[in-house]
Amino acid sequence: MSNIxxxxxxxxxxxxxxxxxxxxxxxxxGPKKRQLVIVKKNKSREYKTENLELYCKRCNSFRKSTQSxxxxxxxxxxxxxxxxxxxxxxxxxxxxxxxxxxxxxxxILTNEGAEKFGLSPITTERYLKKMCSKExxxxxxxxxxxxxxxxxxxxxxxxxxxxxxxx
Numbered sequence: 001m002s003n004i005x006x007x008x009x010x011x012x013x014x015x016x017x018x019x020x021x022x023x024x025x026x027x028x029x030g031p032k033k034r035q036l037v038i039v040k041k042n043k044s045r046e047y048k049t050e051n052l053e054l055y056c057k058r059c060n061s062f063r064k065s066t067q068s069x070x071x072x073x074x075x076x077x078x079x080x081x082x083x084x085x086x087x088x089x090x091x092x093x094x095x096x097x098x099x100x101x102x103x104x105x106x107x108i109l110t111n112e113g114a115e116k117f118g119l120s121p122i123t124t125e126r127y128l129k130k131m132c133s134k135e136x137x138x139x140x141x142x143x144x145x146x147x148x149x150x151x152x153x154x155x156x157x158x159x160x161x162x163x164x165x166x167x
Contacts (some may be wrong), residue, residue: 008047008064009038012038012047012049012052013036013038015056016038016048016049016052016053016054017054018134019049019134020053020054020133020134021129021130021131021132021133022036022054023036023054023055023057023126023129023130024036024055024056024059025053025054026055026056026059026062026063027056027058027059028126028129028130029126030126032098033056034056034057034058035056035057036054036055036056037054037055037057037060038052038053038054039052039053039054039055039060039063040052041053055101059154069151081162083123084123086117086118086119087127089117090113090117090119090124090127091127091131093113093116093117094109094113094128094131094137094138094145095137097109098137098145098146098147103141103145103146104144104145104146105143105144105145106125106128106143106145107143108143109124109128109145110124110125110128111124113128118122128145131145132145132148135151136148136151137151
């Protein structure tokens with residue numbers, strides 16, 4: 001990102017945070033845990049938000065090493081397999097909870113989800129942030145979670161979303 005001004009970088013960063021949340025798009029850690037950097041999705045010379053993502057420095061290093069064919073950084077496979085298994089189940093649980101109530105307090109969902117699925121509240125909060133992103137099933141309204149009624153799943157346009165089958 002050194003080819004553009006600091007002011008432009010800050011503006012792009014804020015746009016990416018608004019679109020995806022302030023988390024690494026790979027490991028979902030936020031800036032409190034790891035410094036985030038703006039990364040191009042492809043080799044395009046253009047700095048447009050459609051072509052950019054936020055990565056923490058660790059995951060960006062991993063991404064670069066895998067692109068070059070030199071896999072020198074290994075991620076903890078156990079935590080990755082836990083995420084692959086539990087995140088869709090958490091999403092399905094949130095979906096059914098939102099069918100029971102119009103609004104549910106974010107803290108309640110975070111803590112109940114952590115207890116129900118044997119996860120840390122930090123992990124369930126990360127899952128919830130992802131689900132409340134612009135493209136997610138939910139949206140955040142004054143500290144409460146509600147359905148994103150514009151999502152194709154709620155419109156009946158799709159039957160499966162992110163590993164969640166709801167038919």
